[in-house]
Amino acid sequence: xxxxxxxxxxxxxxxxxxxxxxxxxxxxxxFDVREHxxxxxxxxxxxxxxxxxxxxxxxxxxxxxxxxxxxxxFKHMNSRQVAEMGIARTFQNLALFKGMSxxxxxxxxxxxxxxxxxFLQALRIGPAEREESEHREYVEQIIDFLEIQAHRKTPVGQxxxxxxxxxxxxxxxxxxxxxxxxxxxxxxxxxxxKQDMSRFILDVNEEFGSxxxxxxxxxxxxxxxxxxxxxxxxxxxxxxxxxxxxxxNEDVISAYLGTSH
Amino acid sequence: xxxxxxGLLVAHAAQRPDAPAxxxxxYGIWQTLSWSDLAAMVADLAGALHEAGLRRGxxxxxxxxxxxxxxxxMLAAQSLGxxxxxxxxxxxxxxxxxxxxxxxxxxxxVEDQEQVDKMLEIRAQCPQISNIxxxxxxxxxxxxxxxxxxLDDLLAAGKAFSQKNPSFFAxxxxxxxxxxxxxxxxxSGTTGNPKGVVHTHSSLLDRASVGARFDKLVPTDExxxxxxxxxxxxxxxxxxxxxxxxYIVNCPESAETVTIDLKEIGPTYYFAxxxxxxxxLTSVLIRMEDASxxxxxxxxxxxxxxxxxxxxxxxxxxxGLMDSLQYALGDAIIYGPLRNNLGxxxxxxxxxxxxxxxxxxxxxxxxxxxxxxxxxGSTETAVFVCLQPDHQAKADTVGIPCEGxxxxxxxxxxxxxxxxxxxxxxxxxxxxxxxxxSADGWYHTSDAGFLDSxxxxxxxxxxxxxxxIKGGAFDGSMFAPKYVENKLKFFSFIKxxxxxxxxxxxxxxxxxxxxxxxxxxxxxxNLPYAGYADLSQKPTVYDMIRDCVEQVNxxxxxxxxxxxxxxxxxxxxxxxxxxxxxxxxxTNKVRRGFIAEKYGVLVEALYGDKTExxxxxxxKFEDGRTGAISATLQLRDAKIFTxxxxxx
Numbered sequence: 001x002x003x004x005x006x007x008x009x010x011x012x013x014x015x016x017x018x019x020x021x022x023x024x025x026x027x028x029x030x031f032d033v034r035e036h037x038x039x040x041x042x043x044x045x046x047x048x049x050x051x052x053x054x055x056x057x058x059x060x061x062x063x064x065x066x067x068x069x070x071x072x073x074f075k076h077m078n079s080r081q082v083a084e085m086g087i088a089r090t091f092q093n094l095a096l097f098k099g100m101s102x103x104x105x106x107x108x109x110x111x112x113x114x115x116x117x118x119f120l121q122a123l124r125i126g127p128a129e130r131e132e133s134e135h136r137e138y139v140e141q142i143i144d145f146l147e148i149q150a151h152r153k154t155p156v157g158q159x160x161x162x163x164x165x166x167x168x169x170x171x172x173x174x175x176x177x178x179x180x181x182x183x184x185x186x187x188x189x190x191x192x193x194k195q196d197m198s199r200f201i202l203d204v205n206e207e208f209g210s211x212x213x214x215x216x217x218x219x220x221x222x223x224x225x226x227x228x229x230x231x232x233x234x235x236x237x238x239x240x241x242x243x244x245x246x247x248x249n250e251d252v253i254s255a256y257l258g259t260s261h
Numbered sequence: 262x263x264x265x266x267x268g269l270l271v272a273h274a275a276q277r278p279d280a281p282a283x284x285x286x287x288y289g290i291w292q293t294l295s296w297s298d299l300a301a302m303v304a305d306l307a308g309a310l311h312e313a314g315l316r317r318g319x320x321x322x323x324x325x326x327x328x329x330x331x332x333x334x335m336l337a338a339q340s341l342g343x344x345x346x347x348x349x350x351x352x353x354x355x356x357x358x359x360x361x362x363x364x365x366x367x368x369x370x371v372e373d374q375e376q377v378d379k380m381l382e383i384r385a386q387c388p389q390i391s392n393i394x395x396x397x398x399x400x401x402x403x404x405x406x407x408x409x410x411x412l413d414d415l416l417a418a419g420k421a422f423s424q425k426n427p428s429f430f431a432x433x434x435x436x437x438x439x440x441x442x443x444x445x446x447x448x449s450g451t452t453g454n455p456k457g458v459v460h461t462h463s464s465l466l467d468r469a470s471v472g473a474r475f476d477k478l479v480p481t482d483e484x485x486x487x488x489x490x491x492x493x494x495x496x497x498x499x500x501x502x503x504x505x506x507x508y509i510v511n512c513p514e515s516a517e518t519v520t521i522d523l524k525e526i527g528p529t530y531y532f533a534x535x536x537x538x539x540x541x542l543t544s545v546l547i548r549m550e551d552a553s554x555x556x557x558x559x560x561x562x563x564x565x566x567x568x569x570x571x572x573x574x575x576x577x578x579x580x581g582l583m584d585s586l587q588y589a590l591g592d593a594i595i596y597g598p599l600r601n602n603l604g605x606x607x608x609x610x611x612x613x614x615x616x617x618x619x620x621x622x623x624x625x626x627x628x629x630x631x632x633x634x635x636x637x638g639s640t641e642t643a644v645f646v647c648l649q650p651d652h653q654a655k656a657d658t659v660g661i662p663c664e665g666x667x668x669x670x671x672x673x674x675x676x677x678x679x680x681x682x683x684x685x686x687x688x689x690x691x692x693x694x695x696x697x698x699s700a701d702g703w704y705h706t707s708d709a710g711f712l713d714s715x716x717x718x719x720x721x722x723x724x725x726x727x728x729x730i731k732g733g734a735f736d737g738s739m740f741a742p743k744y745v746e747n748k749l750k751f752f753s754f755i756k757x758x759x760x761x762x763x764x765x766x767x768x769x770x771x772x773x774x775x776x777x778x779x780x781x782x783x784x785x786x787n788l789p790y791a792g793y794a795d796l797s798q799k800p801t802v803y804d805m806i807r808d809c810v811e812q813v814n815x816x817x818x819x820x821x822x823x824x825x826x827x828x829x830x831x832x833x834x835x836x837x838x839x840x841x842x843x844x845x846x847x848t849n850k851v852r853r854g855f856i857a858e859k860y861g862v863l864v865e866a867l868y869g870d871k872t873e874x875x876x877x878x879x880x881k882f883e884d885g886r887t888g889a890i891s892a893t894l895q896l897r898d899a900k901i902f903t904x905x906x907x908x909x
Contacts, residue, residue, distance in 0.1 A: 140288035145399075150517035152289060192884075206402060 004206050006227065007035030011056070011087075011179055011211070016065035018051055018235075025051040026062065026235045033179070038205050038212045040222045043232035044255060049215040050092065052232065053181050056213070057089050058082035069179075083112060088177035090168045092184040092215075098157030102167050105156050106142055109174025110135040142170045145207070146200060162193040166200065173204065180204065182214035186221055194218070198225050219256065223247065231255070263439040265462040267303070267340035269504040271434055274300035277507065280480065283329045286514040286522060294329055296507070302330070304430035305419030306337035306412075310368070311429070312422050313392055313415075317342035317436075320364035320445065324348045324357070324379070325372025327486035327499065327512045330396050330412050334370045335500070339443060339462075340434050346445045346457070347491040349847055354379040359454050360447045361387045363689060370412070373397040381406055439463040445688055446493050446640050457688030458493075458640045468643040468682035469501035471664045475648050476610045482508035482529045483607070487519045492848070493640040494614065498532045501643075523604030531611040535618040536849065538633070541603055542625060543753060547781055563591035564628075571628025577652035596629040605631050610651075612636050614644075615848065617720070617743075619751030620656035627654065635659045637718055641697065641704060643682035647718045658717035668718065674709040675724045709741075726853070728763025730825045734901075738825025740768060742853065745826050748816065752809040753778045757838050759851050760828070761864060767829040769867035771860065772806055773838055779805075794835040794892050803897055806833060810899040817902075824904035830867050831899060832874075834860075835892035841881045863894065872896055 011033040018026040026048045033039045041049050054060040056067060058079040066073050069085055088109070096105050114121070114135065120128035143149055146166045151159055156167055165185060172180055185201065186194045202225055205212050216222045222229060223243040231239035231246055233255040239246045246252055273282065278297035285292055294302075315321065321338050323345050325331050335345040346364055348357055350372065357379060360366075367389050369380050373396065380393050392408045394415050395401060401411070423430065443462040447455040472478075486499035499510045508530070513522040520541075549560055570584045580588070600606050611626070611633045618635065626633040632651060637659035638644035646668070649660035662668045667679040683704050687693040697705045709727050710720040721727065722741040730738050742760040745768065749758040756775040762768035774797050783790055783799070790796035814827040838844040844856055857864050859878065866874035877891035 137288060140290075144288060147515070149286075149289070149514045150521065203400065 004036045004209065006037045009033065010035040010070055011213070012068045013052075013056065014066050014068070016052070016055055016062045016067070018048075018055060018060055018062045024235050026055070026232075028065070029232070029235075029237050030065075031230045031237065031240055033211060033213055035211055036205070036209060037227040038201070038214070038225055040226035040229045041213065041215045041232060042217060042219060042222050042229055044217065046234070047232040048235040049217075049232055050183060051235075053089065053183055053213070053215055056082075057087065057181060083175065086175075086178035087181065088172040088175040088179070089181035090165075090172045090183055090185060092187055094164055094168050096156045096164060096168060096171070099155055101153045101155055102143070102148060102151050102159070102170075103136075103139060103153065105167055106139045106170045106174050107135065109171035110139065112175060138176075139170075139174055142173050145173075145203070146170050162189055162196070165189070165193075165197065169197075169200065169204070173208065173210075176208075177210055180210045180212050182212060184215055184217070186216060186218055194221055201225060263463070264466045264505075265339070265434075265437045265439050265441070266443060266466070266501075266504055267336060267434040267437055269466075269507075270296070270300055270303060270336055271431070273504070273507050277480070280507070281509050282503075282507075283332065283510050283512065284526075285329050285512040286518070286525075291511070291525070299329075299333060299336075302333045302416065303336045303340060305416050305423050306334055307340045307419070307430055307433060308422035308426065309415045309419030310334075310337055310343075311341055311433075312418060313368075315341060315343055315368055315392075319368070320344045320346050320366050321368040321370060322346050322348055322357070322361055322364075322366045323370050323490070324376045325350050325370075325396060325490070326516065327488075327490055327495070327510075328372060328396055329512060331370065331372060331490070332500065332510075334394075334412070335444075340430065340437065342433070342437055342441060344442050344445050344459075346447070347489075347496065348447065349489050349491040350376065351489075352847065354382040358383050358386050360457065361390065363454075363457060364445065365389060367391045369393045371395050374400040377401065377404065377409065437462070439466070442685065444496065446491065446496070448640050456690055456693055459685040459688050460643055461685055464682045464685065465497070465501045465643050466505055467665070468638075468645040468680075469497055469505040471682075472497070472645045472648065473502055473506045475645075475650075475663055476530070478502065478506045478508060478530060478610075480507040482506065482609075483511060483526055484508060484530050484532075485511050485513060485519070485523055485526050485528045487513050487516075487522075488532070488534075493644060494532065497644045498530070520604065524601070527604060527607040529607045529609045531605065531608050533611070533613060534615040535613050535622065536616070538613060538618070538626060539622055539753075542622060543775075543778060545599065545602070546753075547777070550781070550785070560595060563595040566591055567596060567628035568624065571630065572624060575627045575630075575632070575652065575654070592630065599629055600631060603631075608632065610634065614638065614659075616850075617747040618656065619747075621751065623654075623656040637720065639706065641684045642678055642680060642706075643684075645682060646678055646680060649717075653715070653717070655717060658713060658719045660718065661716050662718070668712065669703070670711055671705075673724055674711070674721075674727065676706045676708050676710050676718070676720075677703040678706055679703050726763075730762060730768070731764045731766065733766035735767075735825030735827075739822055740826050741823060742826075744823060745770065745813065745817070745828065746851070748813045749809065749828075752812075754782070754805060755809060757845075757851060759838075759853055759856050760826075761853070761857065761867070762826065765868065767868075768826055769830045769864070770810070770828050771856070771863060771867075772810075772831055772833045774802065774806070774833055776837070793837065794890070797833045797835055798892065798895060800895075803833065803895060806831070807897055807899055814899060815902050819905050821904065827901045828899055829901055830896060832863060832867060832894050832896045834863075835876070835894060836878065836880060836890060839880075842879075866894075866896055 009032045014030050016026055016029045043049050055062050058077045061076055066075050116128040116131050186197050204210055229243055229246045231252045238251040239249040273296040279295050281293045282296045282299045283294045338345045377395050394410055394412050396412050398411050439462045442459055443465055445457045445459050447457050484499050488495040503510050511526045513519045570580050570588045573580050608631055614636045634649040634654045637647035645663050646666055647660040648663045665681050669677045671677055679702050707724050708720050709722050709724045713719050722743040726742050728740040730740050740762040745760045746758040749755050757773035758770050760770045776793055810828050810831055817827050818824050840847055873893050873895050875893045877889055879889055881887050
């Protein structure tokens with residue numbers, strides 16, 4: 001078990017600006033993400049964190065700026081193309097198939113990797129069957145990793161919120177992503193669930209070797225698990241650096257705690 | 262025949278190499294380990310442990326849940342003449358210090374990161390620990406402590422060793438004799454340091470075989486191993502009897518999946534403490550409450566029939582034709598599916614022990630066709646002392662003495678046992694050994710009881726706990742706290758009870774409500790509550806518990822010997838008694854003395870005339886932090902019945 005080593009820049013965000021009509025959601029944001037690191041984007045409500053993630057994810061098309069992934073620059077790309085490049089994400093408000101079992105939900109994350117066509121799959125013949133076993137094996141490894149064996153066949157809608165979050169993470173992992181975008185993975189969780197989730201994030205980072213970009217507004221948790229942190233406020237970048245640097249940054253303190261003028 | 266554990270393993274591997282020995286669910290699929298695979302693994306592990314410096318006569322500690330590779334390590338240790346000492350996987354690090362130092366243990370084989378952390382935490386107090394091996398490498402990547410290695414590495418080293426020394430394993434196994442020490446189990450002990458109970462190959466295997474013959478166990482039987490391996494019951498059912506009979510032990514995927522795994526495996530031989538049977542039943546009954554009217558009516562009809570007919574059928578007697586037909590119909594539409602739902606479709610023999618089981622609970626399982634029986638035994642007797650024969654299971658006795666056992670009742674009422682399964686000694690503790698084991702071979706169980714007219718043993722209480730009422734209407738009569746507590750606990754609303762009365766004028770109890778059962782009841786009554794503490798102090802809850810207490814009193818008043826144990830006053834505690842707070846032992850038995858001390862003001866209030874009492878207590882949370890909770894508890898009186906005079 002080798003210790004993880006932070007590599008070169010894998011994702012480079014350059015001068016991104018995103019406007020919705022007259023609202024500047026993001027103005028001139030630049031930062032980079034290095035391979036194997038845990039990179040956090042933090043900021044108060046409405047700071048533009050999710051918009052930033054949606055730009056990387058291809059959901060929003062920023063008016064200005066560009067994003068490069070492993071040296072390939074893209075300006076206009078839809079979310080499927082982004083996914084095919086190896087960027088997966090989870091959702092703040094969960095976007096799981098509530099009536100489907102945990103296994104099936106995570107299986108959907110394998111969608112892009114399934115090669116056999118829909119007819120062979122429907123009949124489960126020939127290569128489709130073998131392929132399904134291979135994918136199922138990978139999904140089972142994720143289930144084992146996330147410790148949700150007891151819920152394998154439970155419809156996701158019946159699970160408590162904290163577990164649904166884990167399933168959401170599992171589905172993103174099933175894509176075997178190079179970069180994993182986590183949108184508020186700890187929102188709405190209690191302290192114990194947050195600790196569990198933090199452990200899973202660190203384990204994903206170290207055991208799967210995934211690079212992780214996560215959004216969070218709980219400063220405490222973020223500072224403990226991130227290598228570097230970007231701070232946004234009103235669509236502008238007000239800080240960038242290690243957790244210690246960010247914590248000492250005057251602008252960040254005033255954005256979070258307010259200042260007396 | 263002189264048998265040893267490794268000898269039996271080698272024999273199984275030679276006679277039935279491809280028969281399944283163990284199964285473990287991994288990645289959602291049951292993976293089978295055959296006897297020959299297992300023997301090869303054990304040989305490799307033994308070689309590697311020898312190479313690592315483990316020597317004959319030493320002890321190794323094994324901590325973890327039921328995992329095939331941990332079982333293999335225990336066998337490997339025994340093959341080398343080394344004694345495995347299994348410890349409870351949920352014990353705190355500090356609790357492991359005494360056993361490890363007591364047996365001067367250098368090698369630890371543990372399941373996962375959690376257990377490794379525990380070993381590293383106590384390393385300063387146990388500096389002799391040199392080698393720690395872990396089964397599951399999850400989360401272990403950043404550990405660089407010396408002497409730490411994975412079982413994968415150990416197995417790889419063992420393979421190389423076996424290739425170089427092909428006859429090593431067979432030679433070592435041949436050196437082990439049946440009178441050698443095979444295992445050591447530490448008893449939880451309510452006071453002082455735990456004691457290491459030393460068993461030989463012959464004591465464990467003799468009892469295992471007797472039990473197997475009694476219930477006609479066969480190599481195709483299936484067992485689900487889900488209780489802690491440090492407990493002798495688990496060790497007998499899924500280790501000693503496993504090797505003695507050669508049946509299949511199945512390891513569940515994780516603690517949470519046990520109920521699912523139970524259904525998938527469908528064990529034929531099943532063991533559980535009463536608590537597990539109760540939880541299973543409660544979950545069924547709660548789900549029934551939410552079923553449709555028709556289903557509820559059907560369930561009620563057929564369960565009433567089962568209560569009436571089932572026990573007679575189970576006792577091997579014939580019932581009328583109509584009842585027989587009706588029961589068959591019930592079996593098709595209710596009992597069969599219910600057994601299936603409980604994972605007991607294939608159960609041929611099921612045992613419960615460790616605590617008294619409620620008559621309703623016991624009858625429920627027997628009436629739906631589960632051959633549930635009771636047994637009596639302890640760590641010191643290698644479990645099997647008394648067993649209930651198939652057609653003679655009673656709720657209030659623990660069966661007849663089994664093969665090789667002699668029982669006598671001392672004047673104090675204490676049960677004495679002589680059997681080939683008795684412990685050899687308490688490890689390095691001759692005084693304690695002398696206290697329980699007399700020169701002529703009788704073991705003092707410290708249980709009070711008697712043999713009834715059918716020759717079945719009936720246990721009342723621990724000898725030391727049986728007290729006397731002093732003064733008042735019942736002056737001098739017998740007080741059996743556990744007997745009273747158990748009667749209370751048989752109500753589904755009462756999870757735990759602690760009775761006081763020795764050298765007192767009257768009996769008082771503290772009660773723990775069962776949060777699930779009472780919570781569910783409260784919901785159906787539209788009774789809002791904020792949490793455990795709040796619910797426990799609701800006047801209606803008190804009324805309900807008073808009814809339970811009075812029913813127990815009515816019952817006790819019918820027993821000439823125990824009429825004095827009727828409960829005159831009670832209170833409901835605001836927090837659940839918990840092993841982490843020292844109020845229960847690790848096996849969930851109440852520690853009456855400790856509780857009396859900790860809740861001294863409450864005991865005082867029970868024997869005073871106050872109607873409420875304020876209390877603040879320290880609690881320990883699961884993450885190790887401590888906090889305080891406080892509450893004002895109410896106290897209530899209960900009605901005492903005049904003893905029913907025995908017919909002159």
